[in-house]
Amino acid sequence: MITLSNVLFKWHAQQASPTINIASLHIEQGEHVFLHGPSGCGKSTLLSLLAGVTTPNQGTITLLDKAVNQLSNSKRDRFRADHIGYIFQNFNLLPYLSPIENVILGCQFSKLRQKQALNNSPSINLEASRLLTALGLTDALQHQAVSKLSIGQQQRVAAARAFIGSPEIIIADEPTSALDTQNRQAFVKLLFEQAKATHSTLVFVSHDETLQGLFKRSVNLVELQGGTHVAA
Amino acid sequence: MSLLKLAIKSLLNRKASALLTLFTIAISVMLLMSIERVRVDAKSSFSNTISGTDLIVGARTGDIQLLLSSVFRIGHANNGVSWHSYQYITQQRGVKWAIPLSLGDSHKGLAVLGTNKDYFNHYRFGKKQPLRFASGQQFNHLFEVVLGSEVASSLNYKLGDKVVIAHGMGNTSFHNHDDNPFTVVGILEPTGTPVDKTLHIPLAAIDTIHGKSHTHEADHVEDESHEHEHEHEHEHEHDEINLVGNPKQITAFLLGFDSPLYTLQVRRNINQYKPEALLAIMPGVTLRELWEMLSIVEKILLLFSIVVVLISLLGMLTSLLSSLNQRRRELAILRSVGARPWHIFTLISVESILITGLGCLLGIVLFYGLMLLSADYLQSHAGISLNIALLSSYELMLLAAIIAAGFIVGLIPATRAYFYSLADGMSIKI
Secondary structure (H helix, E strand, O other), X not given: OEEEEEEEEOOOOOOOOOOEEEEEEEEOOOOEEEEEOOOOOOHHHHHXXXXXXXXXXXXXXXXXXXXXXXXXXXXXXXXXXXXXXXXXXXXXXXXXXXXXXXXXXXXXXXXXXXXXXXXXXXXXXXXXXXXXXXXXXXXXXXXXXXXXXXXXXXXXXXXXXXXXXXOOEEEEEOOOOOOOHHHHHHHHHXXXXXXXXXXXXXXXXXXXXXXXXXXXXXXXXXXXXXXXXXXX | OOHHHHHHHXXXXXXXXXXXXHHHHHHHHHHHHHHHHHHHHHHHHHHOOOEOOOEEEEEOOOHHHHHHHHHXXXXXXXXXXXXXXXXXXXXXXXXXXXXXXEXXXXXXXXXXXXXXXXXHHHOEEOOOEEOOEEEEOOOOOOOEEEEOHXXXXXXXXXXXXXXXXXXXXXXXXOOOOOXXXXXXXXXXXXXXXXXXXXXXXXHHHHXXXXXXXXXXXXXXXXXXXXXXXXXXXXXXXXXXXXXXXXXXXXXXXXXXXXXOHXXXXXXXXXXXXXXXXXXXXXXHHHHHHHHHHHHHHHHHHHHHHHHHHHHHHHHHHHHHHHHHHHXXXXXXXXHHOOOOHHXXXXXXXXXXXXXXXXXXXXXXXXXXXXXXXXXXXXHHHHOOOOOOOOOOHHHHHHXXXXXXXXXXXXHHHHHHHHHHHHHHOOOOOO
């Protein structure tokens, strides 16, 4: 569950109009939301706020009944480790780790997610492997050097990392922008499947409106901010 | 997967630059350790060269020149001490023993020392250790020679071998008296001092190899010594006379007293001795002075090696800082999975400690390799006996200081990464 109320955010105090100005946004637990808008409308900033890396100047961000903007920095970091899976646009993986190790990294900083991962499989390694297989990566690919994987395959590893340990919230920041149309749809469907399996909320950000049809709910960030948006 | 494992994997991913940095540190550590080891060992080899001798007497020159020429066989004393003065001074009250030294001849580049039997009984080195025979005994006849340990080992001489001794220094001499070979009768145990590189022959034999007929000389000596007989006693009168002879002059001589109280008194007398300009030095004092003089060089060496270590650490700083910009993505990914800025800080710190630590380890390995390779050379060419022992607490302290310096240097990129990870957040730059 995600709730934003009266959230105001400026990168600099002198900024004329805020980068983020959201009166109200509510996303139910398990909901899959398509968040879109043109480049520079504040998507990345909103995601940083949701992930708890930055805090709003005003307003409240409530994740899973917790006002994360009121937590201390380290508590927010721990909250993110425990409850949020994050997928970047591209280059999601640490090049010096194998795909399996990259996935395991997802619960490296969270005891809670390690515990939850062990609910599904006898070991963290097996759980990582299970997720990768579910996302369509063969056994051979799971131990290959990350640099030898295609971008599509890399994004699946990133998705597995986001899902390991069943975090309640998955944030995907244009994860399909480097993929071709066919792969995009397949990737989004895989995300849906996994999110459904763990009953995770999925916030999917993209400027590619062709994907909109796949989601039950979509939010236009420009409209959400009252249509008065000024580029950051 | 711990941060340590992450740091190792991340370093392995940047093998080339990490290894280069590591090697730079290793070489600088090797350099520093070697210089320190040689310095410490040189100092102890040095101050252990002679002990138990109260005064060294020679022709008037500088204190240090006299020490160098008489004990270290470095340089050449232009003047000597007349035999008459030697005899006069050694009769002074309190003189327990006297060792005449006559230098200037060589055998295959090694010094030949003409002396008496007191040399084997009273000469001391290190912590007042006497000379010991590895085999054989001291000379009892004119054409007998006692070898220092290195002379025997490097020239492969054994007891009973015949050795030809030339006049003058250096390998090539004009007068090779093949007709006067010396028989090896004794080989000394190693001392780590110039004694090891010395051939000891009876003082009387020096004149002989200089072309004087020894038979005539010996007769003459006998006449002369009878005149002194009533003044001082010799235990083995006849042998002693034959072996010491009656040279015109000697290079220098060593004195030992019944009590150290005589030292200053006799020293003053010698320095004011009218018939001849002489100089008496106390070896301990002059050794210290000499070391003080050399210690400037030694301090400069130390300074240079410390600078080399600092440069190598700056090299590490450069490579860590330049890689950091390319790693902002890596840091953002770590942040996205819940790593705190402190984790990022630790990660980079661990990397710098790893590089410095491994660099030190490799440096120690290289250091021991270098020591093993150069110990023989240093022993034979510089007279420094290297101590290939475990690391001393002082050396361990040096290593700890280097690792600490590496850690401190590593704080700079670590702090930078810390702030990058705060500022970048989830947005990946580059």
